[in-house]
Amino acid sequence: MNYFRVDDYELEASGGNIYGQIKNAKLTWWIDIHSGSLEIEGITWVVALYCEDLRLDLQSWKDLGQVKIEFEECWDEKIEDNIAGIFVFEHEDVANTRITLSHKSNNLLNLKWEGTGLVSGEEHHISAQVDIEFTGIESWSLDKAESDKWLQKYLPLAEFLKKEPEITNHYDGKDIGRILYTPKF
Numbered sequence: 001m002n003y004f005r006v007d008d009y010e011l012e013a014s015g016g017n018i019y020g021q022i023k024n025a026k027l028t029w030w031i032d033i034h035s036g037s038l039e040i041e042g043i044t045w046v047v048a049l050y051c052e053d054l055r056l057d058l059q060s061w062k063d064l065g066q067v068k069i070e071f072e073e074c075w076d077e078k079i080e081d082n083i084a085g086i087f088v089f090e091h092e093d094v095a096n097t098r099i100t101l102s103h104k105s106n107n108l109l110n111l112k113w114e115g116t117g118l119v120s121g122e123e124h125h126i127s128a129q130v131d132i133e134f135t136g137i138e139s140w141s142l143d144k145a146e147s148d149k150w151l152q153k154y155l156p157l158a159e160f161l162k163k164e165p166e167i168t169n170h171y172d173g174k175d176i177g178r179i180l181y182t183p184k185f
Helices: 061-066 144-152
Strands: 003-006 009-011 013-023 026-040 043-054 068-071 084-087 091-105 108-119 122-139 160-162 166-171 174-183
Touching: 003 013, 003 026, 003 043, 009 026, 009 043, 013 108, 013 144, 026 108, 026 122, 043 091, 043 108, 043 122, 061 091, 061 122, 084 108, 122 144, 144 160, 144 174
Parallel strands: 013 122
Antiparallel strands: 003 009, 003 122, 013 026, 026 043, 043 084, 068 091, 084 091, 091 108, 108 122, 122 174, 160 174, 166 174
8 A cells, every 4th residue: 555644644655766876987876756736734745755876786786676774864974975855845854763674576666764854944744655656877978898797786687678868958068867777667
């Protein structure tokens, strides 16, 4: 059963995804989940929970179905940034986090999330269970050989289908792009 709760308020669990990003040969993992809308005390709430820049030690993308993530504070000293947040009216912190991922089928996972999120500066108990999709690995490079080398440091290249490089933006006269690796199953 999917659910998304803020304290005793039940919102619709509308979905989410997990994906990897490789930048400068470093792989990090990102989780995004979101709710449907609910009117609470005359105000419409739509909630998003997210984790960013997670470092997971996996042998295969299929190992995502056995991941447990726990942390008390969302500030990560190694990256000098928050790794978890909640968005209702603005971005705020999520602490006391416990996330469990379990495999459902193909690239579909079930995520359970418990934590304490700030909304307008007040603490709220957050709990969610929602099916999410592993959408793949985004390599922020336009060089196929370089991108393949980066991915192979972490996961078997044979587990993925590789899309053609795409230019996503231009910065300071240089093309910025990505190569998307989608899971094989």
